Amino acid sequence: MARILVVYSSLFGANAQLASLTEAALRAAAADVRVRRVREVALAGEEQTAAEGAQIATGADLTWAEGFVFCSPSHTGLLSASIKAFIDQHHDSAVAGAHLNKTFTAMATSGFAHAGQERVVDELNAVGAAWGCVIVAPGTTDEGLNVHNGNPYGLSFVLEHGRLPGSGETTGVLTTHLHRLVAVTDALAPLRAADAEGGARKVPTIAGVLT
8 A cells, every 4th residue: 555645835725625635536546645734934924724733744754655745836936935945854864865766746736827837846846856756747648637737747726716626627637646646656666665675776677676
């Protein structure tokens, strides 16, 4: 059973809502799931109660996970400062190889179209690449995903009055993409096991592990 960690930033509630729907889709794919919010870095007067009571992501959660889903709002075309602070906080362990060959997928929200969703998922994917993760992007091969948002680099959602679009549509694209994330995470388990045993250099290719 793939262990997937969902990490999100949510000042106004939309990404908390997305994280909840993501958790449901991952559990439907038979994953073991943890949902954690980052500690918010907000300007005075902007602190919200949307995620009150949600557990804060820690290094122990990162270590536990075999795959990651990072969700960030688009803030003037950039990822959330709160997500960035969390990433920077755990830089040393990532450089040491703690997340090698885990899976990684990125998601973004924004208040209107063309507000930086592709930039946000690109920035998050760069983190996954730096960590040595295997990035699982939606790609251009699924017609339903393309009709939804046309973003092959990570799922992105244009909010409607500060909330996610119709739950049926959102759930559909999450189910399609996250089932694939879980399948890839499970398939890479032998490679992660070899890494843990210090035998990564003995494994010639990922293809050899998956056969």
